Structure formats: C-alpha cells, structure tokens
Amino acid sequence: MKQWYQTHLGFGAEQYGTKFDWREEADSTKEGYTLWSPFSDKTKYFEPSSGDFMINYRVENLEALVEELKKEGVMILDTVETYDYGKFVHILDIEGNKIELFEPA
Numbered sequence: 523m524k525q526w527y528q529t530h531l532g533f534g535a536e537q538y539g540t541k542f543d544w545r546e547e548a549d550s551t552k553e554g555y556t557l558w559s560p561f562s563d564k565t566k567y568f569e570p571s572s573g574d575f576m577i578n579y580r581v582e583n584l585e586a587l588v589e590e591l592k593k594e595g596v597m598i599l600d601t602v603e604t605y606d607y608g609k610f611v612h613i614l615d616i617e618g619n620k621i622e623l624f625e626p627a
Contacts, residue, residue, distance in 0.1 A: 523560040533558065554580065554626075570599070571620035584609045584625035 527533040533540040539559030546552040557578070561567055568576050581587055584602055588611055592598060599612040599620070608626040615621055 527558075527560075568620050571614065571618055573619050576620045576622055578622040578624050581623050581625055584611060584623060587623065 524533070524535040524539065527540070528535040539557055542556045542558070544554055544556065546554065563574070568574065588598060588602060591613060597614040599614065602609050602611045606627060608624055610625075611623050613621050613623065
C-alpha cells in the first residue's frame, strides 16, 4: 500500500507512513502534522474495534483527560504510554471505534 501511494501520488514511504506538516492559522509559531499510516489488511492493531481504521486526536493534558473520560464511563483500552515525542492512550467511542489520543511532547 505504501509503495503504491509513493509511486502514484508521491507520498513518502517512511516506517510510519507519510507526515504532512502544518502550522496553526491563528498562531503560525505553533506547528503540527497529520500522519497517514496504512496498515496491513490482516492487522489486529484496531481491535477490539471491528473497524478497519483508527483516528488519532491531538489533545492537551492527556492524563487529566483520561481521568475525566473514566468518570464519564468512556472505555479506556490501555494505560498512557510515554515516548520522547509524546504520550498516547486508546479509547473506544460509543460505536466501538478505536480512537488514539496523542499529547505531543
């Protein structure tokens, strides 16, 4: 899949897919990116969702958000993982779609 997009649409084919950098309109000193990252059609990464995709939302103060979501009865699938580039956790929405929440470092 990555190779097809690289060949035909010019997407990069790095390990995690292609990163599209952008800046916030209201404050151009704030940078962000959108990541396109295809997975094998046999991946188990999206489980327990039956969907074949996952959306990743950038958030602030991930730990506090997770505590609020727990109070609201949202299913938290794992614990917050911390890496040098940020923190991640996975939740399920009301329809059972897996969502990744990301707080950049």
